[in-house]
Amino acid sequence: MNTAAVIKRILRQFRRDKRSAALMIAAPLLVLTLMWLVLDTDEAAVEIAAVGVPEHFVESIETEGMTVTVMEEQEAEEDLDRAEIDGMLQLEDGVPVLTLEGSDPNTSGAVRSKLQKQLSEQSSPIEWEYWNGSSELGLFDYVGPALIGFFVFFFVFIVGGVSFLRERTQGTLERLLASPIRRSEVVFGYLGGFGLFTIAQSVVIAAYSIYVLDVFMAGNFLYVLLVTILMALTALSLGTLVSAFAGNEFQMIQFIPLVIVPQVFFSGLFPTEGLAEWVQVVGNLMxxxxxxxxxxxxxxxxxxxxxxxxxxxxxxxxxxLFTALNIIALKKHRPL
Amino acid sequence: METAVEMNSISHWFGKLQVIHDVDLNVEKGEIYGLLGPSGSGKTTLVKLMTGLLRPSEGVVKLNGEKMPALKQMKQFGFMAQSDALYSELTGRENLDFFASLYGMSRKDRRLRMEHVLDMVNLTVDASRPVHTYSGGMKRRLSLAASLIHEPDLIILDEPTVGIDPVLRQSIWNELNRLRDNGVTIIVTTHVMDEAEKCGRLALLRGGRMMAEDTPFRLKSKLEVSSMEEVFLHYGGGIRA
Incomplete structure (x- = not known):
């Protein structure tokens, strides 16, 4: 009953506070779009110089996204110095030797894989097939799912945490607790109110990523929604819990590098399989x-x-877990 | 006379700091009871103990005979905190509607009661505006209205007239007197002398101790002084006449 009252109030506040509502929906869309623009390019075009390499060999290795220019050795070395080319191909005793520019590991990797592919195709062509994904799968397709989850998590954490904190700083929490409401009703009201809002948020963000930005999508849209909404609820319960330990909005922001940023590293954006076991344990707590x-x-x-x-x-x-801890943490403001 | 609030040998600590020292007080039903003291004298702590927001380290607080904190008793009083405690995005009416719904009032009751308290604090015209457009005095009045929304028999007001102009203060006191005449018990904290004189009985607090408790008239005549200020200085300021 009181839970419903809190839910109704939170939704009303969202309707009035267009800015927070917009932050939770528009900001993730904007950042996702920017990430998409940056990451969803066709693989970087690489450029290598061929020094003293026969013409027919140059033609045979030239491929989409890799230009090969015939140069003099000195000219090629100068270009390497200025990083204007990504590699220099030479023949030493009939064996091709590639000197990579080497300051950007991504580019180096791209040159290597392209060249290797071209060379191997000459001797024994391989058919590439994909169990999951496709040959079209780009970097953005791989990080997209983690990014959707992350942005939902991040913005709900901030907005949810700050609004619960404000409840305390503006005195309404005390006023609320001086009424017959139960501590659990306050917390469930927050989960409910924000939960309803995050359903809308999740639909918009997931639909935008999948149907507008065209992130690779092999599964069921409703499953995606289910997981994003659950992530939002986790973020909300964590945000409201953490806000109990913040004295003001500024201190709430200080929790971002502590609570949010480490989670990014374990969200699969970077490979964690090779890490020490205890590091993986840390990731498993997030x-x-x-x-x-x-x-x-x-x-x-x-x-x-x-x-x-x-x-x-x-x-x-x-x-x-976070919800239960939050209900207990509220005891600080009313023992009952 | 029945007792509305009963505090028996209350002591309270925040960590190692003792903020309330062995306070006994009884508030009778239907009176205006004032807690007078300088800031830091423990007024707000006493209020929080009465409203169940704090559990006393020692001693017993009873509301209508039931030991606090008790969820059942939370319905029985109205509370106006020192801060305005309003949702600034919401309109005056939406704020009242929210607080009213916490007391399990029916939709119809809420409507009627809301208009009644808005009229009482003279905010009917502004009730549809969001609270962040309100002046300080309007917010105070809306807070008062919110504490009266469920028609409680007891209202506890923590510095209700702080930062309010004299005209408005007068109108709030007129309202409090009218409520008292209708049998409502009122507990009010203040550090303003002329306000203290309007209370039926007064408790003088200093450093978490109750220095004296009586009607304003008797407090003055006992010391043979003419103003509350002198009484306050006698007990609170540590100056002996």
Whole structure:
């Protein structure tokens, strides 16, 4: 009953406070679009110089996205100095030797893989097939699912945490607790009010990423929604819990590098398989790890419910844990 | 006379700091009871103990005979905090509607009661505007209205007239007197002398201790002084006549 009153009030506040509502929807869309613009280019075009290489060999290795220019050795070295070309190809005793410019590992990798592919195709052509994804799968397709999860998580954490904090600083929490409301009703009201709003937010963000930005999507849209909404609820319960330890909005912002940024590193944007075991344990304590993994499972591998249900249950577990802790933390403001 | 609020040998600590020292007080139903003291004297802490926002380290607080904190008693009083405690994005009416809904009032009751308290604090015209457009005095009045929304028999007001102009202060006191005449018990904290004189009975606080408790008239006549200020200085300022 009181929970419903809190939910109604929060939705009313959203209607009045267009700016927070916009922040939670427009800001993730904007940042996702920017990421898309940066990451979704065709693979970087590389340029290498051929020094003392026969014409027919140059033609045979030239391919889409890799230009090969015949140069003198001195000219090529000067260009390498200024990083105007990405590599220099020479023949030493009939064996091709490639000197990479080398300051950008991504470019180096691109040159190597392109050249290797061209050379191997000459001797024994390989048919490439994909179990998951496709040959069209770009970097943005891979990081997209984690990014959707991350932005939902980040903005809900901030807006939810700050509004719960403001409840305390503007004195309404005390006023609220001086009424017959239960502590749990306050917390569930927040989960409900923001939860309803985050459903809308998740629909917009997921639909925009998948249908407008055209992120690779092999799975069920409703599964994506389910996971994003659960991530939003986890972020909300964590944000409101953390806000109990912040004295003002500024201190709330200070929790971002502490609570949010580390989660990014474990969300699958960077490979973690090779890391020390204890580092992986740290990653396993972070909600974003599970959310991002579930989203990748669904979007890249078209996973069925069975294969990502564990992540879903873990997210629900996180939400339940943070909510319970929050209800206990409110005891500080009213013992009952 | 029945007792509305009963505090028996209350002591309270924040960590190692003792903020309330062995306070006993009884507020009878239907009176205006004032807690007078300088800032830091423990007025707000006493209020929080009465409203169940704090559990006393020692002693017992009872509201209508029931030991606090008790969820059932939370319905029985109206509370106006020192801060305005309003949602600034929402309109005056939406704020009242929210607080009213916490007391389980029916939609119809809420409507009627809302218009009634808005009229009481003279905010009917501005009730549809968001609260962030209100002046300080209007916010105070809306806070008062919110504390009266469920027609409680007891209202507890923490510095209700702080930062309010004399005309408005007068109108709030007229309202409090009218409520008292209708049998409502009122507990009010203040550090303003002329306000203290309007209370039926007064408790003088200093450093978390109750220095004296009586009607303003008797407090003055006991010391043979003519103003509350002198009484306050006698007990609160540590100056002996």
């Amino acid at each position: 909600p974003l790890t599970y959310g991002a993994e579930a989203l990748r499972d669904i979007m890249l591998r078209g996973a069925s419910w069975e294969s990502f249900q564990m992540e879903v249950f873990i997210l629900i577990g996180f939400t339940a």
